[in-house]
Amino acid sequence: MAADLIFRRKGAPDCKVEIETQLNVLAHSQLGEIFIGSQCGGHGKCGKDRVRIDPKDQSRLSPVTSAERLHLSEGQIAEGYRLGCQCWPNDPSRTIVADVEAIDPREREVL
Ligand code: FES
Secondary structure, eight states: OOOEEEEEOTTSOOEEEEOOTTSOHHHHHHHTTOOOOOSSSSSSSSOOOEEEEOGGGGGGBOOOOHHHHHHSOHHHHHHTEEEGGGOOBSOTTSOEEEESTTSOGGGGOOO
């Protein structure tokens, strides 16, 4: 049975999107109609599509990319921050929770 990628937001119900391993986290957010801040169309250039995924769930995602290392500090990566366009779930049977509210909304502003 397929598991969900759950987008957690304050003051709103969780948004659950069935995990598809060929889609990155940004694409899952778009399927769930959740705006996570993409400004570059998912090319790893803007660094705005940040989500925080519990560090214990990180093994359920593809490894951190060079684009993420460019936009996120080592401390942020250790806390579980990822760029939605740069990470893919690797196991469709295991749920992942992405905290959207952990990100300062000013970081998502469209310039
Ligand atoms: S959408 Fe711009 S870095 Fe991911």
